[in-house]
Amino acid sequence: MTATRQHAEELVEEFSDHLELDVEEVDEQLSELVDEYTLPVEEAVRSLRSNYIEDAGLESEDALSSNDEVLVNEPDEDGQWVDIRVTVTDLWTPNSDSIAQVGLVGDESGENKFVSFETSDLPELEEGESYLLENVVTDEYDGNVSIKLNRTTEITHLEESVEVGDDTEEFDGVLIDIQSASGLIKRCSHDDCTRVIDSGRCSEHGTVDDPIFDLRIKAVFDNGLETTEAIFNEEMTEQLTGISLEEATAIAEEKMDTGAVMDEIFELVHGRNLHIEGPRYNEYLLVDEYGPSHEVDTTAVADKVRSI
Numbered sequence: 001m002t003a004t005r006q007h008a009e010e011l012v013e014e015f016s017d018h019l020e021l022d023v024e025e026v027d028e029q030l031s032e033l034v035d036e037y038t039l040p041v042e043e044a045v046r047s048l049r050s051n052y053i054e055d056a057g058l059e060s061e062d063a064l065s066s067n068d069e070v071l072v073n074e075p076d077e078d079g080q081w082v083d084i085r086v087t088v089t090d091l092w093t094p095n096s097d098s099i100a101q102v103g104l105v106g107d108e109s110g111e112n113k114f115v116s117f118e119t120s121d122l123p124e125l126e127e128g129e130s131y132l133l134e135n136v137v138t139d140e141y142d143g144n145v146s147i148k149l150n151r152t153t154e155i156t157h158l159e160e161s162v163e164v165g166d167d168t169e170e171f172d173g174v175l176i177d178i179q180s181a182s183g184l185i186k187r188c189s190h191d192d193c194t195r196v197i198d199s200g201r202c203s204e205h206g207t208v209d210d211p212i213f214d215l216r217i218k219a220v221f222d223n224g225l226e227t228t229e230a231i232f233n234e235e236m237t238e239q240l241t242g243i244s245l246e247e248a249t250a251i252a253e254e255k256m257d258t259g260a261v262m263d264e265i266f267e268l269v270h271g272r273n274l275h276i277e278g279p280r281y282n283e284y285l286l287v288d289e290y291g292p293s294h295e296v297d298t299t300a301v302a303d304k305v306r307s308i
């Protein structure tokens with residue numbers, strides 16, 4: 001066997017999960033680089049390998065090595081290539097044409113957000129079904145690490161169901177404050193971004209001309225002993241306040257100030273004594289259920305709030 005032939009076989013094997021390479025063709029390309037361009041064979045291999053990494057849409061050589069299989073809530077930094085074994089627990093409507101699917105996947109560690117893109121051209125995941133997802137990459141934003149599928153992701157449907165652990169937390173307390181960037185907010189409309197924009201600008205994409213409106217409350221709850229921060233999404237905010245996204249937009253237009261929505265919401269919700277439930281992402285409890293609370297001594301909280 002020639003030296004180039006052996007290297008060609010190794011390259012084909014190395015990229016077998018990502019590209020359909022032909023040993024003959026790779027061998028020919030290597031020979032051409034070595035014979036005609038007089039590159040040392042190692043140099044020729046390195047050159048072809050970096051082309052293939054690009055062709056495969058991989059960000060670096062690290063993505064090639066076989067990944068660790070991890071729990072969905074284990075990764076804690078951006079850009080980690082991993083395999084996960086999960087059940088799809090929720091799918092919601094993407095807010096951008098570039099997104100094929102967005103939702104939650106879970107395993108024993110609880111749930112995490114995932115997204116897949118139209119350009120990746122992957123088979124659709126079904127809610128309630130379990131899958132082995134190989135070669136997914138983590139995406140960190142605002143301290144939250146979520147899962148991105150990409151065109152190198154391999155999806156295997158699993159017969160056995162992956163059990164999803166309960167990472168729900170509860171808190172009983174009085175809603176003592178709402179934080180800025182509550183009420184009617186604008187999100188970046190750039191593909192796959194959704195960052196909250198400040199003064200018309202996205203920290204990543206600059207000026208945003210056609211922002212996506214969203215409604216939420218970032219609330220602070222106090223039970224007299226400790227506080228917690230919680231986020232009510234659009235649906236939960238509408239339930240809690242009776243104000244829909246359309247109504248919020250109308251209020252903002254009428255007052256010519258999005259801040260008017262936050263003021264109105266504050267009047268409606270502050271001082272309410274609630275039991276809230278949901279998964280926790282960093283400092284925020286993401287409320288997916290709430291009701292009146294009967295556990296908290298509201299006088300104690302009132303005394304404490306008054307003393308601040």
Ligand SMILES: [Zn+2]
Pocket residue numbers: 188189190193194195202203204205206
């Ligand atoms: Zn953006």
